[in-house]
Amino acid sequence: MYREITKDLLKWKDKSRRKPLLLTGVRQCGKTYIVEEFAKENFDKYVYVNFEGNEKLASIFDYDLDVARIIKELELYFKIKIESGKTLVFFDEIQECPRAITSLKYFCENMRELHVVCAGSLLGVALKSENISFPVGKVNRMQLYPMSFKEFIIANGREDLIETFDNWPSDRVIPELYSESMQKLLKDYYIVGGMPEVVKTWIETKNIEDVEEIQKEILEDYADDFSKHAPISEVPKIRWIWDSIPVQLAKENNKFVFSHVKEGKRSADLEDALQWLDDAGLIKRLYIVEKPEVPLAGFADKTYFKVYMSDVGLLRAKSKIDANTIIEEKDLYIRYKGAFAENYVLNELRANAIEPFFWRSGNTAEIDFVYESEGEIVPVEVKAADNTQAKSYRQFCKKYKVGLGFKLSTKNIAENMCEQTKTYSLPLYLAWNMDNYK
Known part of the structure; x- marks a missing residue:
């Protein structure tokens, strides 16, 4: 179904000073669907990282926040080559892995050319938690609402x-x-x-x-x-x-x-x-x-x-x-x-x-x-x-x-x-x- 936010996603994709994208919105308003459709239409490859109930994926971020290592381990896990400009990496339910939220800072600083999107249910609540180190100034943000x-x-x-x-x-x-x-x-x-x-x-x-x-x-x-x-x-x-x-x-x-x-x-x-x-x-x-x-x-x-x-x-x-x-x-x-x-x-x-x-x-x-x-x-x-x-x-x-x-x-x-x-x-x-x- 057509969503207006797709226009904003396209602008984000082509920004020269693009940062990882944080997509917020009320539960079940279509965040996962819109990112998947956006990936299908604009990228050669798509890596969907869903942290909900998946401790194996969350553990990749436990050792350190070296984004080159993180991407390498994601490649091994999903058996896919992640290439900047050709691959969209989507961290879904990211609030379940607070260190993944913190890692966005390092994706911004050390791998900005890679397209990274993250979203999650009740993310607005999670970001108020004292246990999460939020990467201030290191992400772009968009808000998705229910269909207008x-x-x-x-x-x-x-x-x-x-x-x-x-x-x-x-x-x-x-x-x-x-x-x-x-x-x-x-x-x-x-x-x-x-x-x-x-x-x-x-x-x-x-x-x-x-x-x-x-x-x-x-x-x-x-x-x-x-x-x-x-x-x-x-x-x-x-x-x-x-x-x-x-x-x-x-x-x-x-x-x-x-x-x-x-x-x-x-x-x-x-x-x-x-x-x-x-x-x-x-x-x-x-x-x-x-x-x-x-x-x-x-x-x-x-x-x-x-x-x-x-x-x-x-x-x-x-x-x-x-x-x-x-x-x-x-x-x-x-x-x-x-x-x-x-x-x-x-x-x-x-x-x-x-x-x-x-x-x-x-x-x-x-x-x-x-x-x-x-x-x-x-x-x-x-x-x-x-x-x-x-x-x-x-x-x-x-x-x-x-x-x-x-x-x-x-x-x-x-x-x-x-x-x-x-x-x-x-x-x-x-x-x-x-x-x-x-």
């Missing part, structure tokens, strides 16, 4: 829609010929999400029960990870937080409240557990900025945030929202509709390398997302329906005199001025293409 909506559309055989909307003018109303297909695909995406195995099953079967079975398995695997990889004292707290996320997102004021996780619990009791979920890539914290100035990160309040899930399909499965409830937009869906739209847009922004915040002024005004672009602040208002009369958006634009902003909703495309702000009203299904409207 654009990738989902292409996987469903509708690349023609991507081509259609790639340069769609903001003054041309989108006809039903295209909008109906995109709206249906977006509902499907809310149901299925972007986990590659789930998407593959959906494409092959179009069976909701098959989809939900795999989503359930993924959620169970995540829960098993809590017990296997988290500190024992944190496991119950991690479960409490994990189970509370859909409910907290569905609240009108969906600020994350620790006391709503477990009665009587405070931030000091649960912060480590929340950080573990964040490091694992299962959640994303969205921090508030009350004073939206550049750099936004410098004005963020790390004590006030919302929590979203890494995949909207898993959010639906965890919320136990029936697929037909979304398809037919039944009353039960109204409670979660806004949460799904926000979680979806956040994940689309992050897939486009945008790290947003949100803005709130007291309890009277809020902008769902604000981010930096070329030194300017860009507000993004998200509406799950066709109501785009956003008082908060107008207030924000007037107060901070921003030049560009977006409203995402179920309404058709339009361009107008809000105060002095050029504002693009886009259908939610075009969130992937916001970059084209500037």
